[in-house]
Amino acid sequence: MATVTTTSHRPSTAPPTVGAATVGGPVTRGWREATLTRAMELRALCAWALPSAPTAEQQAMADAIWAHVDAARDAATAASPEPRRRLHFFRHGPLHERAMSNLDAAESLLINIAKPEYVLGQVPCVLRSVRCHLVATDPRRLEMERIARRLGIRDVDGQEFGTDLDLAARKKIIEDERGRIATAARGASSAALREQRRIRSFGAVLVVSIVVMFALAIALAILGFWRPTTIPMCFAPQERGTAIVVCPTAQSAPFPVTTEEGSQEDIDDQIRRTANRHDLLVVELVGLTAAAIAAAAAIGKIRGSSERNLVPVALAVFKLPTGAVTAFLGLLLMRGQFVPGLTALDTSAQIVAWAIIFGYAQQAFTRLVDRQAHVVLDTVRGADTKKPQPQP
Numbered sequence: 001m002a003t004v005t006t007t008s009h010r011p012s013t014a015p016p017t018v019g020a021a022t023v024g025g026p027v028t029r030g031w032r033e034a035t036l037t038r039a040m041e042l043r044a045l046c047a048w049a050l051p052s053a054p055t056a057e058q059q060a061m062a063d064a065i066w067a068h069v070d071a072a073r074d075a076a077t078a079a080s081p082e083p084r085r086r087l088h089f090f091r092h093g094p095l096h097e098r099a100m101s102n103l104d105a106a107e108s109l110l111i112n113i114a115k116p117e118y119v120l121g122q123v124p125c126v127l128r129s130v131r132c133h134l135v136a137t138d139p140r141r142l143e144m145e146r147i148a149r150r151l152g153i154r155d156v157d158g159q160e161f162g163t164d165l166d167l168a169a170r171k172k173i174i175e176d177e178r179g180r181i182a183t184a185a186r187g188a189s190s191a192a193l194r195e196q197r198r199i200r201s202f203g204a205v206l207v208v209s210i211v212v213m214f215a216l217a218i219a220l221a222i223l224g225f226w227r228p229t230t231i232p233m234c235f236a237p238q239e240r241g242t243a244i245v246v247c248p249t250a251q252s253a254p255f256p257v258t259t260e261e262g263s264q265e266d267i268d269d270q271i272r273r274t275a276n277r278h279d280l281l282v283v284e285l286v287g288l289t290a291a292a293i294a295a296a297a298a299i300g301k302i303r304g305s306s307e308r309n310l311v312p313v314a315l316a317v318f319k320l321p322t323g324a325v326t327a328f329l330g331l332l333l334m335r336g337q338f339v340p341g342l343t344a345l346d347t348s349a350q351i352v353a354w355a356i357i358f359g360y361a362q363q364a365f366t367r368l369v370d371r372q373a374h375v376v377l378d379t380v381r382g383a384d385t386k387k388p389q390p391q392p
Helices: 030-049 056-076 092-113 116-133 139-151 167-226 263-274 279-301 311-335 348-360 363-378
Strands: none
Touching (some): 056 092, 092 167, 116 167, 139 167, 167 279, 279 311
8 A cells, every 4th residue: 555645744933834735545444534634634723723923832732733643644644564474453453543642632732722713613522522431520521511601502401501601701711711621622532542442452352252263163063074973963862672863964774772781882883873074064054054143133233333343243253153163062962961851853854953043042142242342332422321231
């Protein structure tokens, strides 16, 4: 991917200007495009907000804004590493956080030097962000709500405060409270980044779990193909002195069962002759198919999010290997006479049918994972959102 050259931040001897700078791109990911767009917007706002004869403090703020914008652009236009050198599956997480944190820092610094009219227009946005990401008892949120009431911003319950103030009075309030507004905005953006970090951490754990479950299912299938008699998926129902060995893909002819010593060895011999190397693979495929149906049915319960994350997709994929493993384990428990009355299935169709049931029953094991995922995703939708607690 070609990188876009960015202009370095301006020296303190002259105010920053947009000049011939371009947005840049196109780039390969959505967050990169959004970063370049917002960076160009902040460039223009910084050049507009800085007076022609800035003070030393204003110039220092402008230089810092320019540096943060350049850092965000560098993260958005960073070239992908060569796959042959090293694994970089999680590399985009730090780049995304670098871009977002620098843009947030530039926005909060801009509040310190922007014109009061601009800050007044940004107060509702800052108030909304503060209420989304800071808890109700956070001092920064309380201060921001107090400032909003002084400025006459409509409250969450529809009440209005201080609506008789004119523009000059509101601009005076902005000048007095500018530092607190910037602090509240920065605190809300930092909390939002921590929420995204929690989502990425949960997603990483989920991806590792998916890989482990798929590896386990594949290992079981290989074991069943290589040694079909090690863990046979066969049953031996007996009736009127005769028995029959039933496996998922084959069954034996009826044979007499004696009460003499060594009769169990005869059944084991029949199992060795009847068991097929595809038995365990068929059971896992049937369980995986049932889990896929369960995952498709669960799509209707997935709540979308404006934030880019693959947690809902990972949850659906996680059900597939889990269904294959639960189908195997369920039939293994039945073969071990763990369930009274279901110790001997009569036909291959019954074995397949129970594999479907056990594969779909993975919902009982993945439900807690689904609930925890909803808890994590709800943290992005607001600090006041009531979060369901996982039940044991």
